[in-house]
Amino acid sequence: MEIGEVIRVSLRALARNKMRTILTMLGIIIGVGAVICTVAIGQGAAKQVQEQIQSLGDNIIFISAGSIKTSGVHLGSEATKSLTAADGQAILQEVPFVKWVSPSVGYSAQIVYGGNNWYTRVNGVNPDYVKIRHWPLAGGSMFSKMDDDDAADICILGQTVVKNLFSPSEDPVGKTVRISNLPFRVIGVLATKGSSPFGGDEDDVILMPYTTVQKKLSGISWIQFMMLSADSQDDIQPAEDQISAILRQRHHLRPTEDDDFIIRSPTDFMQAQTHASNVMTVLLASIASVSLLVGGIGIMNIMLVSVTERTREIGVRMAIGATESDVQRQFLSEAMVLSLLGGLVGIVLGIFGSIAVSDLFQWATLVSPASIIIAAAFSAGVGIFFGYYPAKRAAQLDPIEALRYE
DSSP states (O other): OOHHHHHHHHHHHHHTTHHHHHHHHHHHHHHHHHHHHHHHHHHHHHHHHHHHHHHTOSSEEEEEEOOOEETTEEOOTTOOOOOOHHHHHHHHHHOTTEEEEEEEEEEEEEEEETTEEEEEEEEEEOTTHHHHHTOOEEEEOOOOHHHHHHTOSEEEEOHHHHHHHSOTTOOOTTOEEEETTEEEEEEEEEOOOOBOTTSOBTTSEEEEEHHHIIIIIIOOSSOSEEEEEESSGGGHHHHHHHHHHHHHHHTTOOTTSOOSEEEEOHHHHHHHHHHHHHHHHHHHHHHHHHHHHHHHHHHHHHHHHHHHHTHHHHHHHHHTTOOHHHHHHHHHHHHHHHHHHHHHHHHHHHHHHHHHHHHHHOOOOOOOHHHHHHHHHHHHHHHHHHHHHHHHHHHTSOHHHHHHOO
8 A cells, every 4th residue: 555545544544533633642742842842941041041142242251360369368369460461462462362451440439410310330441442342332432552541531431331321412523521520521322232141231341442441440550451352262272272371470479379360261161151051951851751751651542442442453454465564654654643633733833822922021041943853853753653552553463353342
């Protein structure tokens, strides 16, 4: 019997008991839909984490001042004063994997314009900072290296600062604001960045040359941290190794001494978050796949009932020339049609369920083609696995005994 004829006969047999067929498929429908929906939620969460990390910048590496030990007491991070802008220049020249470096000095202050004021953080950086962060300007221009060298009294405002100091119709560029009672001319406004992966407001910031912050605000000669950009994600680890060697050499650290700096990369955080998300996705999908197993057991149960009900039919078919393989293929195809139909409906249900979850709970979801293919293959596998025994049992019936069956 041709495969097309087998499927046609299978559909006709299943149509005899429509309600039973629908109830049998229900377990597969729920199982496939649940698997697709849970995987979509997990993959959406993983993608969201990756996007948030990537929003920090272009293959970023952070270097911050480290800890020192005095009289047996560790003073914590950023306690050392050995990190300098010259270290950044040395890294840029000697590490081929690094393309941009920005020294950074942080400071918090009250900014005043007219009758308005706002307390915010001031980041002293160099012109490469906006390249590393992929942070365009909404207006004005970025300061230059010459401004860094001259410790110019200029600044660039984030959107949150602009909203709290200026009226909506007022252009901040060209205006003069006061920070710690010192006048600074606004030369640019940053584009909206939004929240950071850690929940902070990225737009609540002021940028100015790091030398300006060092000399006129914080009164320090060292830098607190620096931000670097590697050529690619694969270059981050070798870059970190070379950076560590260069800084230890420049800071004259003996082999027995601890680093007086800390090197970090958001990639480490992203990998940890992605791994946790993947583990949770597998766990949820495993729980959801139990429904598929229950659906498979339901298929086996109904097929066994069908074999019993159609024993005489099987005997007649064998009497007119059907072989054991024909009978086995017939019942196996019915089980597969049940599971595949349930799988198709489950896929549609899973996709719409993912969309509904995203709309109702504002969760990021991502339905990937791979999850659909895996769910469809799994549902077909359930049909074959749980349909094999009833089909084998039908094929092994004695034709004479089957014809006598009432």
